[in-house]
Amino acid sequence: MAVEEQRPRLAWLFFGWSGRLSRAPHALGWAFWLMVLSASFTRVLAVPEDHPSFVPWVLVFLALAVVSTISSLMLSIKRVHDMNLPAPLILCLFVPALSFFALFVFLVWPGTQGPNDYGRLPDRPMD
Incomplete structure (x- = not known):
């Protein structure tokens, strides 16, 4: 019986840190x-500050900001893995003078062809 290769799950895409991720899924x-x-x-801007739904919308925005920041970091870790670079390189995203340049490089720099230190194939968890 052949072992079927599993497709990566959305949880791995957005919150996993192992493996590689090519440019298109990262973008x-x-x-x-x-x-x-x-x-x-x-929605926060559309609701007046004195409206009862203002605070819940602010809390929703803040929760989404935290979740998206964590997810974006995980996406970027997998992206630098695809370029065969170490994960700490994503710290460039936190340096204001470098952040836009680093994100641009992560979006356009091609990944390594074939297997590298972080996996056999891009867009898959490390096997």
């Missing part, structure tokens, strides 16, 4: 969180 993951945060922030 789509960041775009997803940008849309979710934009929608919740738009």
Whole structure:
């Protein structure tokens, strides 16, 4: 009986840190969180401060901001793994002068061809 290779799950895509992630899923993951945060922030801006739903919407936005930050870091860790670079390189995202440049590099720099230190194939958890 042949062992069937499992497809990666969304939980691994957004919150796993092992394995590799190519450019397109990385960009789509960041775009997803940008849309979710934009929608919740738009709702916060649309509700008057004295309305009873203002505080819950602010709390929703803050919770989503925390979750999206963690997820974006996990996406970026897998992305630098695909480039065969160490995970601490994502600390560049926290340096204001480097953050936009680092994100740009993560989005356009190609991954390594074939197996590398972090897995056989991109877009898969490390086997």
